[in-house]
Amino acid sequence: MTARSVSAFPLSVSQRLAAGLALVFIGLTLTFAVGLSNMAVAHNSAHDTRHAIGFPCH
Template sequence: MTTVSSAIGAGVSAQSRNMQLAMAALLGLFFVGILGFSQMEVVHNAAHDYRHSMAFPCH
C-alpha cells in the first residue's frame, strides 16, 4: 500500500508542476501581449522597458 500511495503522490506533483508552468506561460503572454500593445502610454512604456531589460527583441 505504501508503494501505491507514493506513486499517486508523484502523479499529483507532475500535474501540479504542469499547471504551474501553464499559468506562468499565460501570465507571461499577458504581460508581453496585452500590456505591450496597451494604448496607455505609461503601461506600454513599462512593458517596453521590461522587454529591453530581458533582451527581448521588440524593434
Template sequence: MPISTASQPLVTPTTLSQRLAVAIGASLLGLCLVYFAGFSHIEAVHNAAHDTRHSAAFPCH
C-alpha cells in the first residue's frame, strides 16, 4: 500500500533571523496598540484600557 503524501504534515524549518523578525514585529505591534489605547482621545477606548489595567492589578496612576 503506497503512503500518501497528503496525510503527512508539511514542516518547514525556520531560521533564527526569521524568528527574531517575527518577535520584533509582534513587539512593535503590541507597543503600538498599548500606546494607542493609553493615549487615545476616544474616551471609550481609553476607558476600556484603563479598566483592563485595573482588573489585572496593573497600576496606571
C-alpha cells in the first residue's frame, strides 16, 4: 500500500511562492513595527488585546 499526500488546498508552485512571500512581508512588517515603536505603546496594545479576547494575563 502506498501513502498518498492529500491537500485540502491544492496550490501551484507560483501560488505557494506568492503566499510565502506575503507571509514573510507581513512578518517583517510586524517585527519592525513593534521593534521600532515605543515599548510602552507596544506593551499596552498587547495587554489590551489579551483582555479584549478574554485571555487572562494577571
